[in-house]
Amino acid sequence: DLIAGLQGTPQPGGQWTDVSGSGGLQAGLLNTTFTGAGTFTYRYEVNVPSCGTASALVELVVHGSVETSEPVRLCNTVDRTYTVSFTLTGGDASSYAVTGTEGTLVDGAFTSAPIPTSAAFEAFAQDAFACSLIRIVATSPCTFEDDVFVPQSFTPNGDGANDRFIIPGIEGYPANTITIFNRWGGKVFEGAGNDKEALTGYIYLNR
DSSP: OTTOOOOSOOOOOEEEEEEEEOSOEETEEEGGGGGSSSEEEEEEEEEEETTTEEEEEEEEEOOOOEEOOOOOOEETTTTTEEEEEEESSSSSSGGEEEOOOOOEEEETEEOOOOEEEOOOOEEEEEEETTSSEEEEEOOOOOSSSSSSOOOOOOOOSSSSSOSSSSTGGGGGGTTTTTEETTTTEEEEEEEEOOOHHHHHHHHTTTO
């Protein structure tokens, strides 16, 4: 109801005019479903006998909903992870927010942190006006026979090649258990719930 936008105690019985031609005004009621996003102006005019005509303007800002592009998935075959990226448009660009996952959001472009191929992606996009909450889901574009790759050996000789024992994809299984034996059958490592970086550091220090 645009009367509220006039504030004070406006005299009833006046006439509304859709100055901007928004197409959503019927009498004093505005249906923003028909206006789209934008800034619109409406005039209220009252003709009082013996006093003449008085008018006032109401300016209304309609914020549109946030929209997102189709997610783009990129596979990292070395680490056995993937990333998801998409772009936000519409709404209030200064207050874009993506929740539900880790990643970076710069000028409306979001890129997720690396995701294990065994895990699905889910995120939610919106702005400060919260006209809509968009859910984005995706699965890994990678295709492997096994989500986890276990190398058969490594060479910790400091030459920068295969110095550390890395198991790509293991971080996707936080309940894992690992036991490593040397060539003579002696146990050199045993642990549970390791991500690949923690495992890498331990094996490197105990080579």
